[in-house]
Amino acid sequence: MLRRRQLGLAAAGTLAPVALAAPALAQGGPTEIQFWHGLAQPLGGLLEAIANDFNNSQNRARVVSTFRGGYPETMVAAIAAFRAGTAPHIVQMFEVGTGTMMAAGRAIKPLHELLRETNVNINFDDYLPAVRGYYSLADGRMMSMPFNSSTAIMFYNKDAFRRAGLNPDEAPKTWAEVRQAAQRIKAAGHEMPFTTAWPTWTQIEQQSAIHNQEIASQENGFGGLNTELRVNNPLMQRHFTNLLEMGREGTFRWGGRDSAGDALFASGQAAIVHASSGARARFVREVPGGVANIGAAMLPYYEDVPGAPINSIIGGASFWAMNRGPNAQRSADENRAIAEFFAFLARPEVAAKWHTDTGFLPVTRSAYERVRQSGFYEQNPGADIPIQQLLRGDRMTGASRGIRLGGFVEIRVIMQEEMERALQGQQAAPQALQNMTTRGNAVLRNFERTNRG
């Protein structure tokens, strides 16, 4: 009983100064900016460190970072918070949510509007076209703040290559070579020669892009909400048949949905993985043998497809400024603080540090230059693979600019489900792709209908 009373007193003692301090904050202290992100460790810590750097660089605004679970959970949490009138000022939204956010009307504060109202200037001409294009309207106005952009690349375990008698410094370039290498790795007694993280992103979206194949009409949805899926095409049928055959012969093993495949490569179990370039930070820390044991290469392609390969597309996330709720706007101070934080992120030294620390892309040309001149790429062979792959080919096409589908989160789950059913042997490749199309189109039509007005 006594203990409880003491606790109560202690609580009252700590609460009192806070209560006194609150009005003081409102009058002259820094504006508090709630920032929700979806990056687990170690990336989350690196991101929060950048927010802290911003806090220490000035005294008008203070960014409070909160980890809200993975990307899909963060998106759901932000939307639910908006409905309840407690949305964060800034939410990190993965690229799949871009279509939903763009159609979100007054739930979001478009970046171009925010910058205009606050007179903060960010030079978007400096941003890589693939990054800028993904987050802007057709007329070029920016809707969200690009930050952690990645692309999918192939990582491989050099030890596993050596044990299989393969040259660890020469990565397979085409799918035929990948399959051969995987067969030799399997023959050398490796349980999991090849797996993938983000299965739909790496095997459907990226593979379609580098082969210049649209996955949806209207230039992958950039042209309007009346887009329809086009995944049941000869290229994807061929690729899925290939993957299913590799699954049957035991050279391809399903690593699970979303980012689950990362762990299999990080633990050394998988010899080859297709993953986000942003997974590099984790792999360097966790893969047995460290950075010297990790090979990086561009995604494999089918060499007889005319014109292939071209550039891959980006993934990762961007930062969206949100309104507080359906009937609540932000104050001018809050908007200004958000804009200043964004301008801080655009600084070449911030973007460059994030790139070298994590493996995400250098999103601006000046950051890329800065890193190149520092000699980082000579010391870290393979670290420039993602950006080279992103800039490959001289034309960005309607199929390789990006993907903008409403309800894309749900569509990805549908695609993963159909892939799982195909890998279980319940359906052949064309059937799986047809089911994806039918079920995905139902989602697209529903989204078009609810977001028309």
Place this chain on the structure above:
Amino acid sequence: MRKVHFKGIALPYLLLLPQLVITGLFFFWPAGMAVYQSFLREDAFGLSSQFVGWENYADVLSDPTWLESAARTGVFSVSVAVLALGVALFLAVQADKHIRGADTYKTLLIWPYAVAPALAAVLWLFMFHPNIGIFGRMLNALGIPWDYRLNGGQALTLVILASAWKQVSYNFIFFLAGLQSIPRAVLEAAAIDGASPMRRFWTVVFPLLSPTAFFLLVVNLVYAFFDTFGVIHSLTQGGPGKSTETLIYRVYTDGVMNLNLGSSAAQSVILMIIVVVLTAVQFRYVERKVHY
């Protein structure tokens, strides 16, 4: 029992009030909102909504994947209930015998009830994960291709096992209490008449246990319908494919993950109706055969 009569009406209503408030706040209000929501179609942010009548219901009921989920939920719930009741009854009968250390067994058997469904799932994950689980690795080493992340049948088996295991303790307590309340005289009389232990169980013990068993059947089915969300979410997230997606899990994916609130609300209303009908049928028909 002596009946108590209140003089006015104020006091009885006052005494009822807390329960009425709780029922209203936590059942009627949300259920009413679900019914209302099920007639609307909204965008994810709730900025525009449109009255669509029965369309959400029509969409759900004509969706083959929903019908598959419904069938799967039937298989899942019956399996969980039968397994959990069967195992619990067997264990209770054994623990009711005069054996050394009976109290220890009883305590240990009751323990799992205190484990939250999500934690129970993680325990099973650590046993049966094909890469890190001890039994999962063992099965693969024995040449049995065990991977519940890709094999739908294995995944469903695993969630049924984990869900049933979790419920065994609860059933065990009730069965044990039921067994202990059976008058010894009846059993002794049967024994003197020369009935074998098996015969004594099926003709004397089991009928006398039927009220308990009936009550538990209802509770277990409701548990399998609603409370197994944590197990499924932690173990398989409804996959692979849709092979462990039950109706309640689907309400979650469509409502929370896919932000399709209208459809999700319609599904939960349908689920509510199913459970109401199921309970009514149980009380009307099954109860007739129960000896009290």
